[in-house]
Amino acid sequence: MPSQKAGSLPYKKNVEKEPVHAPDYMKVAVSVDCVLFGFERNKLKILLIKSDLEVYKNRWSLLGDLVRPDEDIDNTVSRIIKNRTGLNDVYMEQVHTFGKVNRHPEGRVITIVYCSLVNIKHHELKILDNELHWHDVEAIKEMAFDHKEILSACHIWLQRRMREHPLGLNLLEKEFSLRDLQLLYETILGEKMDRRNFRKKFFNMGLLVDTGKLEMNVPHRPGKLFSFNYDKYQKTKKKKWLGIDF
Amino acid sequence: MPSQKAGSLPYKKNVEKEPVHAPDYMKVAVSVDCVLFGFERNKLKILLIKSDLEVYKNRWSLLGDLVRPDEDIDNTVSRIIKNRTGLNDVYMEQVHTFGKVNRHPEGRVITIVYCSLVNIKHHELKILDNELHWHDVEAIKEMAFDHKEILSACHIWLQRRMREHPLGLNLLEKEFSLRDLQLLYETILGEKMDRRNFRKKFFNMGLLVDTGKLEMNVPHRPGKLFSFNYDKYQKTKKKKWLGIDF
DNA sequence: ACAAAAGTGTTCAACGTACACCCATGC
DNA sequence: GCATGGGTGTACGTTGAACACTTTTGT
Numbered sequence: 001m002p003s004q005k006a007g008s009l010p011y012k013k014n015v016e017k018e019p020v021h022a023p024d025y026m027k028v029a030v031s032v033d034c035v036l037f038g039f040e041r042n043k044l045k046i047l048l049i050k051s052d053l054e055v056y057k058n059r060w061s062l063l064g065d066l067v068r069p070d071e072d073i074d075n076t077v078s079r080i081i082k083n084r085t086g087l088n089d090v091y092m093e094q095v096h097t098f099g100k101v102n103r104h105p106e107g108r109v110i111t112i113v114y115c116s117l118v119n120i121k122h123h124e125l126k127i128l129d130n131e132l133h134w135h136d137v138e139a140i141k142e143m144a145f146d147h148k149e150i151l152s153a154c155h156i157w158l159q160r161r162m163r164e165h166p167l168g169l170n171l172l173e174k175e176f177s178l179r180d181l182q183l184l185y186e187t188i189l190g191e192k193m194d195r196r197n198f199r200k201k202f203f204n205m206g207l208l209v210d211t212g213k214l215e216m217n218v219p220h221r222p223g224k225l226f227s228f229n230y231d232k233y234q235k236t237k238k239k240k241w242l243g244i245d246f
Numbered sequence: 247m248p249s250q251k252a253g254s255l256p257y258k259k260n261v262e263k264e265p266v267h268a269p270d271y272m273k274v275a276v277s278v279d280c281v282l283f284g285f286e287r288n289k290l291k292i293l294l295i296k297s298d299l300e301v302y303k304n305r306w307s308l309l310g311d312l313v314r315p316d317e318d319i320d321n322t323v324s325r326i327i328k329n330r331t332g333l334n335d336v337y338m339e340q341v342h343t344f345g346k347v348n349r350h351p352e353g354r355v356i357t358i359v360y361c362s363l364v365n366i367k368h369h370e371l372k373i374l375d376n377e378l379h380w381h382d383v384e385a386i387k388e389m390a391f392d393h394k395e396i397l398s399a400c401h402i403w404l405q406r407r408m409r410e411h412p413l414g415l416n417l418l419e420k421e422f423s424l425r426d427l428q429l430l431y432e433t434i435l436g437e438k439m440d441r442r443n444f445r446k447k448f449f450n451m452g453l454l455v456d457t458g459k460l461e462m463n464v465p466h467r468p469g470k471l472f473s474f475n476y477d478k479y480q481k482t483k484k485k486k487w488l489g490i491d492f
Numbered sequence: 493a494c495a496a497a498a499g500t501g502t503t504c505a506a507c508g509t510a511c512a513c514c515c516a517t518g519c
Numbered sequence: 520g521c522a523t524g525g526g527t528g529t530a531c532g533t534t535g536a537a538c539a540c541t542t543t544t545g546t
Contacts, residue, residue, distance in 0.1 A: 467543035
């Protein structure tokens, strides 16, 4: 190990000795990987592509790309989403940065991971290259790189996030039954819930609007259909959580 | 903007065309910055050094360094702490990654920020280069780079963390009065609290040990001195929060 | 005696949790 | 008529918030 002084003054060294060509400690690339969660047919889904890499051919991979030297990371995120799915309106949150030395087979790549929840029905995929499609999270076996580990971390992030905010309402179709909603929560959080308490909780939030409609073609008593009062949610969110979110 | 395909296949391009010399999209450096919080004389403190950079001479800076191509990020973190303070036993948590294009005056540097709370009395600084010392957080005006913004984000992180876990107990001296503890919480969280409720809450946690001693030389009725049952905290923490923490 | 902070309990509201019966529909 | 899930209310324990008086010490 070099002396403390030398080890701690790399910026200055950079300026004085190697201003243009990437010096040794710049042999690190930075990427962004995006985890998009959705929900369909009572399953938690995630959007994946087939990896571009030969080593990982036939393995599934998150949506990612390298950060360009002249672009902000937020821009990298939206560029990836735009280029891979054709979507413009997906709001991603930074979750964690992963950087084990050997996580990428072709060199040092540190990756910043972003996460989002999207409504599959309301976000039709406009591009399908690399076999882009929604996968059942629970059915995923192997993935490229360390993406399985990243996915696990994002799943935990999602669980924490959903316990704090009623984010789940975003994931359903415009009109849904309380059973749909409860199944969504039970699936993502991995635990059974009491039906009466669950209904009480969500009604008390005041974010559900009774559409007056009923389920159709169900082999039992049809449930009421509700929609989500998104505007009211935005307001209460601001009031309760201020800018604390990140 | 290049075509979607070109924009989304940089790994492959890297392999095929420029295997060794850092290509354009590698002209990005990655650093780690460390925020160490402490508490002394009823003030929230943070450890800073004078910036090495000429542009920022006389400005205060977080403890940071570039990530080396062959080292894990965890290693960068402990190397920075070791080299700057001489300490070995500081456990840091990753908070957020900052990467605006112009955040560093000499080139593109994306920085991964780690945070920790340390007990100032129990962690004597062994190295003092670059005027390393503890600063009052509230008295800090300007900082180098975007470190002021980073500090704000870490302060919010600290507040959230302290509402979830009784971390504050780490920051005090071995023996402390309940007044010390409450002042610590009021200072860091920025709000007044009710004394009776505060005492109830902490006694109910069962993490406080009555030392049988009293405050000395105070111009009023002396309070009891307590110590922190660290072992019990570790156990209850495991039970309650599992591995969810990150 | 006075100033200053220590020490102490009760009440109320909100929230989570546990729990069981009748109802409407499709088959 | 039967199977399936819809719809509903009560009781209890926990938690957080509000709130005031007596006690102990130094000066």
